[in-house]
Amino acid sequence: MTTRLPKLIAFDLDYTLWDFWIDTHVHPPLRRHHVTGKVIDSQRKPKTIAFYRDVPQIMHFLQAAGVTIAACSRTDTPLLAREALDLILIPPRTGSSDMKPISAIKFFDQLEIYPSSKIRHFKKLHEKTGISYDEMLFFDDEWRNQEVEELGVTFTLVPNGLDDQILEKGLEEWRKRHPVQVTEDVVEADGTLIS
Structure with missing residues (x-):
């Protein structure tokens, strides 16, 4: 099985x-217990402001693989969302020599957090990164945001929070849509290689 990953x-x-709407369920100021x-x-x-259980290990996995990680949220409280990402701590990767937790915001290469269509978010991501839409995979809990597929982005619905199985489902769908192009080498009878 291929382990090819999208670029973003x-x-x-x-x-x-x-597991909340940052603009209606959370009341600032936020604070981290010392x-x-x-x-x-x-x-x-x-x-409590925290990620779903599998999210920290997913972030470590994607960062280690060199994938560009982005947040795309249409929230009406972008500053509060950024503050939450800054305050949430992700434990060090299992087996890592670094023992200090890392601010979650440091895992994100791009932040598109403002009230707008997800189409606009992805156009901005493409503009900023130069990454083509067919190299992008998006996870969202709202079916209406499947509209990004018009651009060529692969969309995966997240019905009950991101976990390892949903991540793998999205990756499988993206790989199915974008198979690796393999050129077979042809060898003639005299041993000449033709590509």
């Missing part, structure tokens, strides 16, 4: 990487 993988935030490292908001019964 983008993720929606709300109900894709975390001992536990957990991020909470300012409600009387504070909301």
Whole structure:
């Protein structure tokens, strides 16, 4: 099985990487507990701001593979979304010599976080990175955002939060749509190689 990856993988935030709408369920200011490292908001019964369980290892995997990682969110509170990404800590990769957690925002090469169509987000990503749309894979919990496929982006629906199985499903669909072009070598009877 091929392990080829898209050049860019983008993720929606709300109900894709975390289990809330940042612009309605979370109340600033946010703060990170100095001992536990957990991020909470300012409600009387504070909301914990965290990724779904498999997201940290997925981020490590994609970063190590050299994939450009992007966030595409149409939230009405872009500054709060960025603050949450800055405060959430991702534990070091298993087996890593570095023992310090890393701010989640450092895993993202591109941030398109503002109220607008996902089509606009991807046009901006293409403009900034030069990566072609057919080398992009997008994970989102809202079916309406499949509209990015008009550009050539592969879309994967995330019904219950991003996990390893959804990641693999998206990668399989992207690979199916973009098979590796293999040129077979032909050898003539006299041993001459024709490509």
